[in-house]
Amino acid sequence: MSSEVEKIERREGRGIVVRGDDIDTDRVIPARYMKSISFAGLEEFVFADARRAQDGTPKDHPFNEARFEGASILVVNKNFGCGSSREHAPQALMRWGIRAIVGESFAEIFAGNCTAIGLPAVTAAGDDVAALMDVVELDPASPVVVDLTAGKLTSRAGSAPITMPAGARGQLLDGSWDAMRTLLAARDEIERKAGSLPYPGNFPAR
Amino acid sequence: MGESLFNKVWDLHAVRELPTGQTQLFIGLHLVHEVTSPQGFQMLHDADLGVLCPERTFATVDHIVPTDTHARPLADGLAEQMLQALERNAKRHGIEFFDIGSGDQGIVHVIGPEQGLTQPGMTIACGDSHTSTHGAFGAVAFGIGTTQVRDVLATQCLALARPAVRRVEVDGPLGPGVYAKDVVLHVIRVLGIQGGVGYAYEFAGSTFDAMSMEERMTVCNMAIEGGARVGYVNPDETTFDFLRGRPHAPAGDDFENAIGWWRSMASDADAPYDDRVAIDARQIGPTVTWGINPGQSVGVDETLPALSEFPDGDRATAEEAYGHMGLRPGDKILGTKIDVAFIGSCTNSRLSDLREAARVVRGRSVAPGVRALVVPGSEAIKREAEQEGLHEVFRAAGFEWREAGCSMCLAMNPDKLVGNELCASSSNRNFKGRQGSPTGRTLLMSPAMVAAAAVGGRVADVRDL
Numbered sequence: 001m002s003s004e005v006e007k008i009e010r011r012e013g014r015g016i017v018v019r020g021d022d023i024d025t026d027r028v029i030p031a032r033y034m035k036s037i038s039f040a041g042l043e044e045f046v047f048a049d050a051r052r053a054q055d056g057t058p059k060d061h062p063f064n065e066a067r068f069e070g071a072s073i074l075v076v077n078k079n080f081g082c083g084s085s086r087e088h089a090p091q092a093l094m095r096w097g098i099r100a101i102v103g104e105s106f107a108e109i110f111a112g113n114c115t116a117i118g119l120p121a122v123t124a125a126g127d128d129v130a131a132l133m134d135v136v137e138l139d140p141a142s143p144v145v146v147d148l149t150a151g152k153l154t155s156r157a158g159s160a161p162i163t164m165p166a167g168a169r170g171q172l173l174d175g176s177w178d179a180m181r182t183l184l185a186a187r188d189e190i191e192r193k194a195g196s197l198p199y200p201g202n203f204p205a206r
Numbered sequence: 207m208g209e210s211l212f213n214k215v216w217d218l219h220a221v222r223e224l225p226t227g228q229t230q231l232f233i234g235l236h237l238v239h240e241v242t243s244p245q246g247f248q249m250l251h252d253a254d255l256g257v258l259c260p261e262r263t264f265a266t267v268d269h270i271v272p273t274d275t276h277a278r279p280l281a282d283g284l285a286e287q288m289l290q291a292l293e294r295n296a297k298r299h300g301i302e303f304f305d306i307g308s309g310d311q312g313i314v315h316v317i318g319p320e321q322g323l324t325q326p327g328m329t330i331a332c333g334d335s336h337t338s339t340h341g342a343f344g345a346v347a348f349g350i351g352t353t354q355v356r357d358v359l360a361t362q363c364l365a366l367a368r369p370a371v372r373r374v375e376v377d378g379p380l381g382p383g384v385y386a387k388d389v390v391l392h393v394i395r396v397l398g399i400q401g402g403v404g405y406a407y408e409f410a411g412s413t414f415d416a417m418s419m420e421e422r423m424t425v426c427n428m429a430i431e432g433g434a435r436v437g438y439v440n441p442d443e444t445t446f447d448f449l450r451g452r453p454h455a456p457a458g459d460d461f462e463n464a465i466g467w468w469r470s471m472a473s474d475a476d477a478p479y480d481d482r483v484a485i486d487a488r489q490i491g492p493t494v495t496w497g498i499n500p501g502q503s504v505g506v507d508e509t510l511p512a513l514s515e516f517p518d519g520d521r522a523t524a525e526e527a528y529g530h531m532g533l534r535p536g537d538k539i540l541g542t543k544i545d546v547a548f549i550g551s552c553t554n555s556r557l558s559d560l561r562e563a564a565r566v567v568r569g570r571s572v573a574p575g576v577r578a579l580v581v582p583g584s585e586a587i588k589r590e591a592e593q594e595g596l597h598e599v600f601r602a603a604g605f606e607w608r609e610a611g612c613s614m615c616l617a618m619n620p621d622k623l624v625g626n627e628l629c630a631s632s633s634n635r636n637f638k639g640r641q642g643s644p645t646g647r648t649l650l651m652s653p654a655m656v657a658a659a660a661v662g663g664r665v666a667d668v669r670d671l
Contacts, residue, residue, distance in 0.1 A: 022499050032642065037244035087245075109435060170228075180356060190362060
């Protein structure tokens with residue numbers, strides 16, 4: 001973990017578009033690439049099965065296209081990241097170079113994992129996501145700005161409102177997204193809570 | 207005004223409100239496995255911290271375990287490395303580890319309840335989305351990522367926003383050949399795979415009241431497939447009877463006191479809910495998925511939906527699903543030829559699942575050309591099933607009888623589909639590539655339906671056997 005508090009207020013970069021609803025985390029990183037005790041090197045296998053045929057031949061996929069090289073703002077549709085809780089999915093995306101995700105909606109565990117590693121996953125209205133996808137595909141070199149402070153997305157398509165759950169947004173903005181130190185600061189309260197809970201050996205007598 | 211179990215448990219475990227408005231939530235039980243924990247332990251060590259509550263932390267190995275043999279070292283060097291990492295971490299931090307060969311190893315969501323670790327009124331976290339399974343006991347249980355695993359190891363807490371609560375009420379008896387799996391597949395079909403995002407699902411009504419603990423676990427297991435991170439059933443006599451006498455359950459007077467407490471944690475009759483849905487159990491038949499997410503399902507006697515029947519937003523995914531599966535709108539799912547039959551996973555690998563499948567299989571044979579395997583959820587289930595002779599029933603029919611593990615549910619071990627094989631599976635996800643082959647295809651169904659498909663070589667209606 002980082003020892004310094006990093007506030008995440010704004011991300012700016014070139015976009016990359018992965019179209020489709022319900023893209024699950026097995027597709028972001030197939031399970032066979034999780035056989036490791038570290039996250040190192042996961043970026044090589046992001047969207048592995050969609051990017052390469054089984055004989056290794058590249059397939060048409062945005063993550064294979066030269067025009068999206070160096071992109072850092074991923075644009076997706078609905079329910080992105082559903083399924084498995086594997087943090088390997090956002091880790092693989094971030095290690096590839098993604099610094100923010102704009103989508104119509106996200107699965108809950110995936111969104112929580114993104115926040116925990118300082119990767120903003122923000123939602124925008126369907127029409128705004130569609131317009132953003134179009135301009136990024138038309139002009140991949142154009143900048144996309146995700147402004148968490150203002151709650152606004154800016155691109156060649158114009159400006160559009162973005163949202164994310166208030167708590168997660170607050171964590172990114174105040175730099176508490178890496179929650180461990182914040183949680184540990186309440187150590188006395190944690191111990192009081194642990195001692196007071198009616199768990200085995202401690203149930204209130206009838 | 208009363209309160210729901212969910213809100214009672216949440217409030218009880220709240221340590222404090224954080225400046226972000228989130229809750230610092232105390233986690234009563236932390237379950238750990240080999241895939242999502244090594245990086246978490248490494249981050250903990252990098253921060254020079256230890257495990258705050260090792261006595262609330264339990265570990266097992268399930269995802270990477272080969273099911274043909276549990277002999278060490280594991281044939282796959284990477285799998286052996288992951289297992290050794292967990293063994294080291296458990297030893298270093300004084301965490302009880304249900305290792306292979308201990309007699310207690312198994313899929314994490316099978317052994318928690320089996321050991322009596324999972325109890326009503328608890329908060330339970332694990333680096334696995336199917337942690338919702340433990341909600342069957344009236345616990346608030348949910349999956350987390352690896353950085354959050356580190357948070358729980360270091361602080362026994364998580365920073366979380368409180369979700370809303372939806373009461374999913376299913377009433378009525380289940381017809382013959384209709385199982386808990388069919389109920390939850392039906393619920394997901396009705397409410398959608400994203401319908402539960404932001405909600406905890408309370409499964410209530412006479413259908414769940416009548417279910418065994420194992421059936422309730424099957425339902426809660428798949429709450430996450432409907433988008434709900436948490437699913438639970440209120441605790442009752444069925445729950446208490448299951449827990450009595452288990453190794454980690456309270457004993458003696460403490461157990462009697464526990465029952466009183468657990469009962470008080472159940473949702474009150476006048477509890478408010480953020481949403482309510484009612485479903486008639488009589489409408490539910492044996493259900494089979496045909497697509498690439500668990501919401502794409504039909505009754506086994508239905509034809510596959512026309513693209514025009516889908517709402518605009520769902521049509522593209524449906525088209526993609528038809529393309530991947532090699533199925534067409536208007537096809538019958540009944541009679542679809544299968545290549546593989548898999549009975550296992552944290553959804554359906556418990557003794558009652560194996561008994562129901564064996565009942566279908568007894569005196570029959572697996573169809574020629576079908577690869578069929580049964581993978582018990584734990585070493586204990588394997589033992590119990592063998593005491594009943596179930597392994598002989600399966601073997602006589604041509605099934606392989608395996609060691610406990612996650613097996614072909616997610617293919618992090620040698621059990622995988624090959625090419626575009628089509629698998630009748632009692633697992634929980636039919637995602638593209640999920641069972642280990644990018645072109646592999648999965649039809650989710652109950653264990654009895656998998657057994658029926660195995661003997662016929664085609665998707666069958668278990669009610670016809």
